Amino acid sequence: MMRIPHERFERVLAEGVLQEAIYTATGRLMEKRREAVAPEVLPDYQELRAQARRIKEHTLKNLDFYLEQFESQVLARGGRVIWCRDGGEVVDFLTALAREKNARLIVKSKSMTTEEIHLNEQLEERELEPVETDLGEYILQLAGERPYHIVAPALHKTRYDVAEVFSRTLGVEREEVPERQTRIARATLREKFLAADIGLTGANFLVADSGAVVLVENEGNARLTTTIPRIHVAVAGIEKVIPRAQDLAVFLKLLGRSATGQPLTVYTSVLAGPRREGEPDGPDEFYVVLLDNGRTRVLADREKRESLFCIRCGACLNHCPVYRKIGGHNYPWVYSGPIGAILTPQYFGTGHEPWLPFASSLCGACGEVCPVKIDIPKMLLLLRREIAKAVGREGKARWERTAFRLWAWLMARPKLYEFAGMAASALAPEGSQGWLRALPGLLNVGPLRAWLKERDLPAPAPRSLRQRWRVRPRVERT
Amino acid sequence: MARRVSLFATCLVDQLFPSVGLAVAEVLERLGWTVEFPEGQTCCGQPAFNSGYWDEARQVARHCLQVFREAEYVVVPSGSCAAMVSRHYRELFHKEPEVLAEAEALAGRVWEFSRFLLEVARVEDVGARYDGIVTYHDGCHALRELGIREGPRRLLAHVRGLVLKEMDIAEECCGFGGTFSVKFPEISGAMARTKIASILRTGADTVVSTDSSCLMQLRGALLRAGASVRTLHLAEVLALR
Numbered sequence: 001m002m003r004i005p006h007e008r009f010e011r012v013l014a015e016g017v018l019q020e021a022i023y024t025a026t027g028r029l030m031e032k033r034r035e036a037v038a039p040e041v042l043p044d045y046q047e048l049r050a051q052a053r054r055i056k057e058h059t060l061k062n063l064d065f066y067l068e069q070f071e072s073q074v075l076a077r078g079g080r081v082i083w084c085r086d087g088g089e090v091v092d093f094l095t096a097l098a099r100e101k102n103a104r105l106i107v108k109s110k111s112m113t114t115e116e117i118h119l120n121e122q123l124e125e126r127e128l129e130p131v132e133t134d135l136g137e138y139i140l141q142l143a144g145e146r147p148y149h150i151v152a153p154a155l156h157k158t159r160y161d162v163a164e165v166f167s168r169t170l171g172v173e174r175e176e177v178p179e180r181q182t183r184i185a186r187a188t189l190r191e192k193f194l195a196a197d198i199g200l201t202g203a204n205f206l207v208a209d210s211g212a213v214v215l216v217e218n219e220g221n222a223r224l225t226t227t228i229p230r231i232h233v234a235v236a237g238i239e240k241v242i243p244r245a246q247d248l249a250v251f252l253k254l255l256g257r258s259a260t261g262q263p264l265t266v267y268t269s270v271l272a273g274p275r276r277e278g279e280p281d282g283p284d285e286f287y288v289v290l291l292d293n294g295r296t297r298v299l300a301d302r303e304k305r306e307s308l309f310c311i312r313c314g315a316c317l318n319h320c321p322v323y324r325k326i327g328g329h330n331y332p333w334v335y336s337g338p339i340g341a342i343l344t345p346q347y348f349g350t351g352h353e354p355w356l357p358f359a360s361s362l363c364g365a366c367g368e369v370c371p372v373k374i375d376i377p378k379m380l381l382l383l384r385r386e387i388a389k390a391v392g393r394e395g396k397a398r399w400e401r402t403a404f405r406l407w408a409w410l411m412a413r414p415k416l417y418e419f420a421g422m423a424a425s426a427l428a429p430e431g432s433q434g435w436l437r438a439l440p441g442l443l444n445v446g447p448l449r450a451w452l453k454e455r456d457l458p459a460p461a462p463r464s465l466r467q468r469w470r471v472r473p474r475v476e477r478t
Numbered sequence: 479m480a481r482r483v484s485l486f487a488t489c490l491v492d493q494l495f496p497s498v499g500l501a502v503a504e505v506l507e508r509l510g511w512t513v514e515f516p517e518g519q520t521c522c523g524q525p526a527f528n529s530g531y532w533d534e535a536r537q538v539a540r541h542c543l544q545v546f547r548e549a550e551y552v553v554v555p556s557g558s559c560a561a562m563v564s565r566h567y568r569e570l571f572h573k574e575p576e577v578l579a580e581a582e583a584l585a586g587r588v589w590e591f592s593r594f595l596l597e598v599a600r601v602e603d604v605g606a607r608y609d610g611i612v613t614y615h616d617g618c619h620a621l622r623e624l625g626i627r628e629g630p631r632r633l634l635a636h637v638r639g640l641v642l643k644e645m646d647i648a649e650e651c652c653g654f655g656g657t658f659s660v661k662f663p664e665i666s667g668a669m670a671r672t673k674i675a676s677i678l679r680t681g682a683d684t685v686v687s688t689d690s691s692c693l694m695q696l697r698g699a700l701l702r703a704g705a706s707v708r709t710l711h712l713a714e715v716l717a718l719r
Contacts, residue, residue, distance in 0.1 A: 004662065006662075023672075321653065358661055359662055361655025362528060363651035365618075365622070365651070386530075407526070408523075412538060446660075454702065458495070458694055466515065
C-alpha cells in the first residue's frame, strides 16, 4: 500500500488559527478573482482563456524555435543566455559569475523557479549571500521555511508570527503592527539593495521576438532588484517563453486577475538587455538562465504536456478545498495545491509520494479557474492510472487491486451483484433509521472503518431498488 | 404513444437509497412517461476509473453500454454517474473505435434527471409540494462537468410551500470524492464540516442535491455532528405532493 501521511494532515487540521487563516486568505483571493473576471468587468474572459491556451499549445509545440529566437534576441541586445539542465548547473554558473565579478551579495525578487532548485541554500553553501526582497519571501527566508503558496508565500504567517521571526532574527524589538513590520523590512532591505552586486529574478514571461524578460509584482522590489545592482540574472523555466510582445496582452489580463483579482499588478517590468547608452538606469550586464530541470520530460508526454502551460497564478490553490484544509507545507514540493499535485509526480516520477494525485475529490474547481485551461482533473486521473499500474508492477497494493478486480467481475454479473447486495444487507447490523454509528469489530475494517471515522454510514437498504421495482405499482398519469 | 425512458438508478441508489429511484419513476410517470428498469444494470465504472484501474473500469463500462444499447433515453439521478458515461467513457475507449462509437452514441442519450425534466420533458413545475426551508448543494460533477446550475433551482422554485435559501458556499465540494472519502477520511471529513457549517447558517431544514453520493456524505456528517437537517434527493422532493 502507499503510505499516506495521515498524522500530518490531522495535525494541521487541528490547528484552529492556521485553519482559519488559510481559509480566510484563500477565500478573499477567490472573491477578488470572481469580481475581476465577472462578465460585466471582463466580457471576453472565456475567450481570453481559450486564446491563452492556444498560444501555449502553439509555443510548446515549437519550443525549440521560440527559445532560439529568444536567445538570438537577447544576444542582439547585448545580453547572454545560459542553458541549464538542472539546478546544479544554475548554481555552477552563478558561482563562477560571482567569482569572476568579485560579487558576494545577491538580492532576489520572488521566483518559484529558484525555489524549485533550492537555490538559496546552495548559494549559501558556496559562501554567497542571497537575500529575498519580496516581503513574504523575506519573512520565510528569515524563518527558514519554504513558500506556503505560489503567489502568497507567507500566507500562513500571522502578524504575531512575523513579530516573532523579526525579533528573533533581526534583533529588533517585537513589533506586531504590519505597517511597522514592513518598515523594518524595508530599512534592512534598502541597505542590501544598495550594496548588492547581483540582482536575481525569475521571469513571468520571456518574449521571443524581443528577447525581453517580463516581471509582474506589487512591491517594487523586483524593479529595484533589476535596476540597482550592476548585474541582472533572470532564472526562468524554458516553458515561460511566449512568441510575441503582443501576446502579453492576453496573459497580463489573465495573470493578475486570476492571482489576486488585480486587473494588472502594481508593477509590470519589461526588461530587454543591459542598459544602453543614454539610458538612466538598468544593469551593466544582463543574463537569462534557461532551466530545463525535468521540463523536457513533461514536454515529451503528449497527454500531459499541458501541465507546462501553467503561469503560476495560484488560482487553483485558492479554489482547492483540499489545499484549503491541508495547507501548502503538506505538499511534498515547493509547488503545492492542484498544480503541485500534477507537477510533482511528473518531475520526480510517479514513485515519489504516490498518494499525491489521489488527494483530491476531483471536484474540478481547479480546472474551472485555470486561466490557461489546464485540465487538472484529467491530469490527476491520468497520473492515478500510471501510479496504479506502477504500484501493481511492484506487487504493492495487492488488496486494492484484487478488490477492484473482484468488483469489476461482479459488476458485469447482475444476478451475482444482486445476491451480493442481499448478503450485505443481511449481514449489516440494524441502524437507527437506516444509519449506523459504528460497526462490530469484524466488519469495522478497511474503507468502512475509514468512513466511520468521520461520518455515520448508511446501512444497505433492506430491499434494493431492483427488488422493490418488481413489486411496485405504476403511477397513473395525473 | 407512450414515451419511454430507461432508468439508470446507479449502484449507490440501487443498494443504499432505493427511494430515490422510485421517486424518479413517480415523477416521470406522472408526466406521462413509461419508465423501465433494465435489470442488467449495475454500476457505471467510475470508482475504478477514478482510482486508476482503467482496465477494470472498462469491463464495467462495456457492460453498462450493453445494458443500455437499445434505450432511447437513459435517465440518471446523478450528475456524477451521468458525466462518467457521457464524458469519460470517451477517454476509456479512445483506442477502441467500435466501443468508442457505442460510447458516443450512448453519451447523447444519457440525461441527468433534472436536465431531462427541463430539456426533454420540458417541464419546470411538476406539481410537487414540500413544506420546508431548503438549501441546494451543487454536486461538483453536475456543476462543472455537465454545467448544471440553474436547472435544479428552477425546478425547486416551482415546488409549492418550499422556500429556497442559498448557502454562501453552495458550489464548494462536500468532500465525498468517491474513494477519496476513505483514502483521506480526515480531509474529507473536514471538508464536510465546512460545508455543513454553511448549510446550518442558512437555517434550512433540508438540503437537496442531484447526487445521492454527496447526500450520503452530508447526511453521514450531519448525523455525526448531531444536526437534525434532512437530506433529500431532488427527485424525492419533486415526487412529494
